[in-house]
Amino acid sequence: xxxxxxxxxxxxxxxxxxxxxxxxxxxxxxxxxxxxxxxxxxxxxxxxxxxxxxxxxxxxxxxxxxxxxxxxxxxxxxxxxxxxxxxxxxxxxxxxxxxxxxxxxxxxxxxxxxxxxxxxxxxxxxxxxxxxxxxxxxxxxxxxxxxxxxxxxxxxxxxxxxxxxxxxxxxxxxxxxxxxxxxxxxxxxxxxxxxxxxxxxxxxxxxxxxxxxxxxxxxxxxxxxxxxxxxxxxxxxxxxxxxxxxxxx
Ligand SMILES: NC(=O)c1ccc[n+]([C@@H]2O[C@H](COP(=O)([O-])OP(=O)(O)OC[C@H]3O[C@@H](n4cnc5c(N)ncnc54)[C@H](O)[C@@H]3O)[C@@H](O)[C@H]2O)c1
Numbered sequence: 001x002x003x004x005x006x007x008x009x010x011x012x013x014x015x016x017x018x019x020x021x022x023x024x025x026x027x028x029x030x031x032x033x034x035x036x037x038x039x040x041x042x043x044x045x046x047x048x049x050x051x052x053x054x055x056x057x058x059x060x061x062x063x064x065x066x067x068x069x070x071x072x073x074x075x076x077x078x079x080x081x082x083x084x085x086x087x088x089x090x091x092x093x094x095x096x097x098x099x100x101x102x103x104x105x106x107x108x109x110x111x112x113x114x115x116x117x118x119x120x121x122x123x124x125x126x127x128x129x130x131x132x133x134x135x136x137x138x139x140x141x142x143x144x145x146x147x148x149x150x151x152x153x154x155x156x157x158x159x160x161x162x163x164x165x166x167x168x169x170x171x172x173x174x175x176x177x178x179x180x181x182x183x184x185x186x187x188x189x190x191x192x193x194x195x196x197x198x199x200x201x202x203x204x205x206x207x208x209x210x211x212x213x214x215x216x217x218x219x220x221x222x223x224x225x226x227x228x229x230x231x232x233x234x235x236x237x238x239x240x241x242x243x244x245x246x247x248x249x
Contacts, residue, residue: 001130004077005229006030006070008060008117009087011038013187014136016045017218018084018225023051025226027082030073032056032117052077060087060113063120070120079124082229085114085158086136090189092147103150110154114161122169131174132229135162136221139182139244155180159240166238175237177228182244183207185215212245 005022009015011033019029023046031039031046036057046053054076058065073080088110093102114135125131140148141156158178165176183194183203194203207215224243227233 001081001128002078003027003082003229004030004073004080005082005084006032006056006073006080006117006121007084007086008032008113010084011042013189014181014184014218014221015084015086016042017222018086019053020046020049021219021222021226022082022084022229023049023053025230026051027229028052028054028077030054030056030069030077030080032058032060032069033087034059059109060117061108063116066116066120070117074124079128080121081125081128081130082132082134083118083121083125084134084136084225084229085117087113088136088154088189090148090151090193092193093150094147095149098150106150106154107157110151111157111161114158118161118165122165122174125174126169126172129173131169131172132233133162133165133174133176134225134228135159135176135178137162137178137180137240139180139242139247141180142240142242162240163238170237173234175228175234177233177236177239177241179221179224179228179241179243181216181221182247183215184218184221187218190215206247207245209247210245211247214245216243216245 033039039055056069058069137158138155140152162178
């Protein structure tokens with residue numbers, strides 16, 4: 001089967017790591033990020049390594065932009081049968097200071113964006129009776145996280161969304177699973193959050209508490225995503241696969 005994956009938020013960090021790993025398995029990749037220019041840098045890496053990839057610019061919370069991007073990918077490489085919903089934003093705001101606008105923006109991008117991309121892509125999977133959906137949630141959804149009510153709620157809803165898709169589309173050969181990362185360092189999000197100077201010490205102590213005493217790498221998440229995307233993982237659905245150094249659920 002010709003395998004085509006759409007990876008959102010793939011210009012940087014975890015998404016770029018997943019994309020590089022899937023390309024090694026011969027999968028053609030749509031690299032979707034906010035702008036085509038941003039996505040183009042990582043496409044060049046894939047092509048240099050002999051893979052097939054295409055840069056797509058779209059805001060995942062804009063249905064028109066997502067539909068146009070998906071149509072371009074389909075026309076270039078064929079129907080999409082692997083979807084990695086990885087794009088997202090984060091934020092740290094004390095609960096009592098959280099505004100309606102901050103709440104709405106977080107839920108619009110992390111949750112509604114995931115809904116839109118999935119709804120636009122899934123007809124391809126139904127048509128071919130084979131599909132893999134991998135949602136990148138967050139360990140904050142499992143444990144809670146102070147000053148992140150909007151973020152952890154959006155990611156918790158992604159876990160429920162993942163399980164619902166597993167129930168609704170299993171009969172079409174489509175699996176739906178989620179990976180909730182913990183501290184994956186050297187991404188744009190980590191540098192702007194837990195690797196900030198005022199947070200680094202507190203979060204380093206959590207990493208040092210183990211059991212595996214290091215930060216996660218994008219490649220750690222990518223390895224699990226590649227397995228979930230494979231034929232071998234066809235009996236695994238509705239699962240939360242913790243790739244987190246062993247700390248949580
Ligand atoms: N880094 C971590 O420790 C960590 C922990 C838990 C969960 N996560 C989740 O993993 C995913 C990737 O995180 P990362 O650390 O690589 O972050 P990152 O900020 O480095 O990458 C996220 C990418 O998503 C893109 N993006 C943001 N909003 C978008 C939108 N509306 N439309 C299209 N693209 C958009 C950004 O441009 C960026 O390239 C996120 O969903 C994040 O919540 C990360």
